[in-house]
Amino acid sequence: xxxxxxxxxxxxxxxxxxxxxxxxxxxxxxxxxxxxxxxxxxxxxxxxxxxxxxxxxxxxxxxxxxxxxxxxxxxxxxxxxxxxxxxxxxxxxxxxxxxxxxxxxxxxxxxxxxxxxxxxxxxxxxxxxxxxxxxxxxxxxxxxxxxxxxxxxxxxxxxxxxxxxxxxxxxxxxxxxxxxxxxxxxxxxxxxxxxxxxxxxxxxxxxxxxxxxxxxxxxxxxxxxxxxxxxxxxxxxxxxxxxxxxxxxxxxxxxxxxx
Numbered sequence: 001x002x003x004x005x006x007x008x009x010x011x012x013x014x015x016x017x018x019x020x021x022x023x024x025x026x027x028x029x030x031x032x033x034x035x036x037x038x039x040x041x042x043x044x045x046x047x048x049x050x051x052x053x054x055x056x057x058x059x060x061x062x063x064x065x066x067x068x069x070x071x072x073x074x075x076x077x078x079x080x081x082x083x084x085x086x087x088x089x090x091x092x093x094x095x096x097x098x099x100x101x102x103x104x105x106x107x108x109x110x111x112x113x114x115x116x117x118x119x120x121x122x123x124x125x126x127x128x129x130x131x132x133x134x135x136x137x138x139x140x141x142x143x144x145x146x147x148x149x150x151x152x153x154x155x156x157x158x159x160x161x162x163x164x165x166x167x168x169x170x171x172x173x174x175x176x177x178x179x180x181x182x183x184x185x186x187x188x189x190x191x192x193x194x195x196x197x198x199x200x201x202x203x204x205x206x207x208x209x210x211x212x213x214x215x216x217x218x219x220x221x222x223x224x225x226x227x228x229x230x231x232x233x234x235x236x237x238x239x240x241x242x243x244x245x246x247x248x249x250x251x252x253x254x255x256x257x258x259x
Contacts, residue, residue: 003069003104004106004107004109005067005081005084006064006102007046007062007088007102007103008062008101009061009063009097009099010060011058011096012096013052018054018056021033028097029046029048035088035089035092040067044065044067046064047112048061048062049114050062050118053251055136056251062111062115063111064110067084084099084102085100116259117181117201117203118201118202118205118253119256119257120200121200121251122197122250122251123138123139124145124196124197125190126141126144126145126196127190127191128142128192129192139246139249145221146222146223147196150218151185153220154183156231158180162176163206163209163234164239165212165237166208166242176237178206178209179203180201180202181201182200182201183199198214208245211247212239212246214246215242215246216233216244217230218246
């Protein structure tokens with residue numbers, strides 16, 4: 001009997017060319033599908049919410065797949081979520097990908113189309129000295145950033161807007177209109193500096209939208225742009241009017257809400 005499974009995935013994206021499967025290139029999807037086949041000898045395609053770019057990380061990305069799990073003689077086999085995740089993970093090791101939860105769901109559950117809101121987080125380590133432990137997992141910014149001004153500028157992005165200025169020039173989305181539900185910026189004091197954590201909430205984001213918004217906000221934090229400059233960039237509807245694209249290193253897909 002075929003059952004639909006919802007899996008929650010954690011990974012370090014540095015070793016992969018993004019989530020989406022591509023020929024002859026290591027991707028998160030490709031490795032998970034390889035591990036599933038090694039476990040059950042079936043070619044199974046997983047469906048994901050929020051495909052990530054090369055180098056982007058995930059703390060709780062959601063996917064689903066359908067599995068007809070049987071004995072060699074064709075008889076049905078029982079398996080629970082804990083054992084399913086354990087079996088897949090056994091074939092993923094030692095790669096930095098882990099299935100951290102697996103649940104049987106109704107046949108009408110859809111990881112992509114059922115998603116109501118996604119949360120992305122972006123980390124900046126703002127201090128005079130470079131990164132050792134956080135290399136590839138945060139963006140190092142040497143110049144001091146004014147967080148209060150960035151928090152004010154971030155309000156420009158909240159709401160439903162044409163985000164042409166803040167999407168990649170090669171973005172294939174049919175419409176540049178997106179709704180950003182909220183942006184929160186928190187600060188943690190660290191030795192000789194600060195860790196700045198951006199939280200973005202919305203149903204969907206354009207290609208590079210979060211990274212382009214972060215790059216623009218750093219210009220504000222450095223005092224090179226004003227809040228009005230951010231508004232003008234948004235209104236311009238032109239990628240050339242926006243700020244730089246922040247590197248993938250600091251971006252994490254944190255959660256996906258289905259209710």
